[in-house]
Amino acid sequence: MDYLEFKIKCLEEFREILIAELAEIGFDSFQETEEGIDAYILQGNFDREKFTEIISGYQEAAEIYLTEEVMPKVNWNEEWEKNYDPIEVGDLVYVRASFHQPQPGFSYEIVINPKMSFGTGHHATTYQMLRHQGELDHAGKRVLDIGSGTGILAIMAHLLGAREVEAFDIDDWCVDNGNENFDLNGLSTRMGFGTIREVNPQGPFEIILANINKNVLLDEIQIYVGLLSPKGFLLLSGFYTEDIEDLIIAATPHGLVLQQKSSKDNWAALILQKD
Incomplete structure (x- = not known):
């Protein structure tokens, strides 16, 4: 199943409330950008009516402009290799991709090669x-x-x-x-x-x-x-x-x-x- 990607330009003070509202209707990943937020949802979970209702409610006050795309199922590892940093959860676990070197000083190590930014520890x-x-x-x-x-x-x-x-x-x-x-x-x-x-x-x-x-x-x-x-x-x-x-x-x-x-x-x- 493909993901839908919404690039939402909005006033900075409305970012958190939009993320909260969209999370309530099934959006499961967000990335803040210089102009607003990028929001992602599985196509099968998307309710167009509820989404339109939320956006319409903030459209004028938040000065919202958005674009919508379907994200093709591609391998995102190349992009992650450019941007993905290891995660340290105290001294409990070191979460890294396969292209990172192991690090001493942790009780455990997890190797994650994510296809997208869902569930990496970040x-x-x-x-x-x-x-x-x-x-x-x-x-x-x-x-x-x-x-x-x-x-x-x-x-x-x-x-x-x-x-x-x-x-x-x-x-x-x-x-x-x-x-x-x-x-x-x-x-x-x-x-x-x-x-x-x-x-x-x-x-x-x-x-x-x-x-x-x-x-x-x-x-x-x-x-x-x-x-x-x-x-x-x-x-x-x-x-x-x-x-x-x-x-x-x-x-x-x-x-x-x-x-x-x-x-x-x-x-x-x-x-x-x-x-």
């Missing part, structure tokens, strides 16, 4: 999820990575000693890239294709990872709880700090208890534990 949500993974005992555990993208969180679970790791994504391009990255990091598992309802993973899992977006998390959280073992951990990210309360309100009736929360660049992450 985004605040991925960074926080990796950090929170490092705070949990994965040894001998079954781990489920929902919306796996490049597979980086599944790879981290494997490195931390998980007995079994399952992962899937709704984008066939991500599945191909994720499997490539699994091979680079010694995982024998293969990434599944589809939504959680289509893949239908079989629990229980001691750790579930879901770095998606608020609407999907709210819709699927009951499914996550059903797959989680007693005292198991659910790690969530992909939403803004102002959305933390909504996620906790949704989680509490299902027996999930907040253990830890964090934020980075206004993006939030939660560690929840099942009663």
